[in-house]
Amino acid sequence: MQKRSDQQKAQLFESHYNAAQFKSSGDGLKSDNAAGINADNLSVPGVVKILEGQEQAKLQHLKQHNLNLLNNYAPAAIAIFDRNMRYLSASARWISDFNIQGEVLGQSHYQIFTNLCSACIDYHRRAMAGEIITADNYRFEMPNGEVRWLRLEMGPWREENGEIGGIVIFTEDNTQRKKAELESEVSRAKLQAALSSMHDAVYIANDHGEMIDFNQAFVSFHRFQSKADCPLHFAEYRTELDVFLMNGEPARREQLPVARALTGEAASGVEYTLRSKRTGETWIGHYSFAPIHNSAGQISGAVVNARDITQQRNMEKLIQIKRIQLDEANQHLLVRQTAAAIAHELNQPLAAVANYTSVALHILETDTQNLETLRYALTHAEQQAQRAGKVMHELMALLYKNQSEKEPLDMPAVMAEAVEIALGNCGSCRQPQLIWQIEPALSPVLGNYLQIQKVVVNLIANAIQAMQSIDAAQATLVLSIAGFVEDAALQHFCVSDSGTGLSQKAINEVFQPFYSTKATGLGMGLAISRTIIEAHGGKLWAESNPGAGASFHFTLPVTK
Known part of the structure; x- marks a missing residue:
């Protein structure tokens, strides 16, 4: 509904009132011929009065008919009231919009709507005093508590003598639009809160x-000082920034995130890679983008997310x-560890060989007859x-991560x-x-015999050496085997x-x-044992x- 000037509204209000004044004489109307009147007797004074009355009745009937059409088909809700706010006329849309039941003509507006607020009554008083009132978002509460939002003109x-006879009210129910606006405001507020966070x-x-x-964050990402500095069209950013693909080539317009999203990608x-033309600063952006579709499935926009990952890439x-x-350091360390591991693992059997050959030489030197x-x-x-030799073979297999043969043990x-072996060494x-x-x-466990034996020999040898400085009566070695509780x-x-x-x-x-508690230890035995x-x-x-000493525990899988 277009807004009218005050003069147009006053003329419209007056025409509605005049139409409401005319009452149809209805059944008593007849045509000129039916009344027996013709052109020859028009000069008779009585006949002139009769003709004037008939014409007036016809005009009244026509105006009432037009008012009824307006009431029935007007797209807006219209009601005409006398000075006591009694209904003189109400359109069908008025009756429908305000859920009025029963006959309304002659009823008081305040009896139908008993819950009218003081502001609404004040509007009526001001209109009765000659003021024309308009409101685009007028909150009106129905008797059942339902709230309607109205576009209001009042x-x-x-009267013919110029006196105010009442008021005319036009309303348009904008409740759905208002609800949509409120929902849009809430959605907008949520979007702003989400974006800000x-x-x-x-x-x-x-x-x-x-x-x-x-x-x-968009402002900071593009190296602007404020939102006011940001161009409002993505194409304008080419005047502020140089954009490059990760292969170093300049990005063409159709390769940029917004353009790609608007094509449906x-x-x-x-x-x-972005570079500011103002400062020369470069940074790397990590982008995600997608098109926005409307209810018809058509692309209506794009949403783009970007993150500065320059520091991450530098790191x-x-x-x-x-x-x-x-x-490189690990390779050098591996060489050292390999040499130390070989020395450690060969130390025990070579020491034993030396001991046995020393005994043999001693026998030969002292008693050639003790052949046994x-x-x-x-x-x-x-x-x-x-x-x-076996130790060397197994150690090299372990160091080179080859699969050593396993069997039930x-x-x-x-x-x-x-x-x-440990006691002999x-x-x-x-x-x-x-x-x-x-x-x-x-049950037996699954493992490589020589490697597992090597671990146990190393643990027992360490335990024996740890008890050399204590009283012989207190030196105790406990070996236990049990199922694993966990x-x-x-x-x-x-x-x-x-x-x-x-x-x-x-x-x-x-x-x-290389960690060792022994002055001459290489510090590789336990490291190798854990690896095995x-x-x-x-x-x-x-x-x-709890009392004294230490315990070394290990677990092995049982055979299935």
Whole structure:
């Protein structure tokens, strides 16, 4: 409905009132011929009065008919009131919009709407005084509590003598539009809150590439000082920025995020290099974009998300440099560890070979007739030499991560042989009291015989050396085998001594390569042992005993 001037509204109000004044005489109307009147008797005074009355009646009937048409078909709600706010006329749209039941003509507006607010009554009073009132968003509460939003026009109508006879009210129900506006405002507020809270640059464009909205992070991302500095069309950013693809080529207009999204493309993780033409600063943007579709499925805009990843990329380059340097250092360390591991693993069997050959030489020098002892010494020397070869083979297989052959192992037998080897290698070392704690009916474990034996020999040898400085009566070595409480698929082994023990610092570092509590130790035995156990799917760890000494635990998977 277009807005009218005050003069037009006053004329319209008056015409409605005049139409409402005319009452149809209806059934008594007849045509001129039916009344027997013709042109010959028009000069008779009585006949003239009759004709005037008939014409007036026809005019009244026509005006009433027109008013009825207006009431029935007017697109707006219209009501005419007298000075006491009684209904003189009401359109069908008025009756429908305000849910009025029953006859309304002659009824008081205040009896139909008993809950009218003081502001509404004040509008009526002002219109009765001659004021024309308009309101685009008038809040009107229905008797049932429902709220309507109205476009309202209200003003006086006048009698023939110019006196105000009442008021005319036009209303248009804009409730749905108002609700949509309120919902849009809420959505807008939510969008603004979401945009403001985001650290990434976000901007929304229409189907022409014009900026609809963007956040403060967008301003910072593009190196502007404020939102006012930002161009309102994405094409204008080419005057502020140079944009390059990650291969270094300048990005064409159709390769930019908004342009790609407006063609229907959606993507994430697309990177561009940007350079400010004002300052020369360059940075890397990580983009995600997608088209916006309207209810008809047509592309109506685009949304773009961008993040500055320059610092991240610089850090990645630095990490890459450090990784190369670390790899070089690890290669040097591996060489040292390999040499130390070979020396450590060959030390025991070669020492045993030296001991047995020394005995053999001594026999030859002192008693050539003791062939049995000589045979024993040379046989064991040969065995230790063969063991040294096997150790070397298994160690190289482990260092080069080759798959070593595994088989079911009877761990009590493996540990018993390891005890014999360790005690044989200790020479004149004081031997401790040995205690076995073996749980019955244990399943075999899966492992490489020589590698697992090497671990047990190393743990037992360390335990024996840790007890050399204590009283012989207190030196006790406990070897235990049991199921692992935390995982039935594993078996638990423990080598425990009553020696000098380990500090918490030593427990934390004892498995590190080259760490040793012995003055002449290489510090590789436990590191290699942990590597072997973990390669078998188990775990190796150390604990301090409550009284004295230390315990070394390890687990191995049982055969299925």
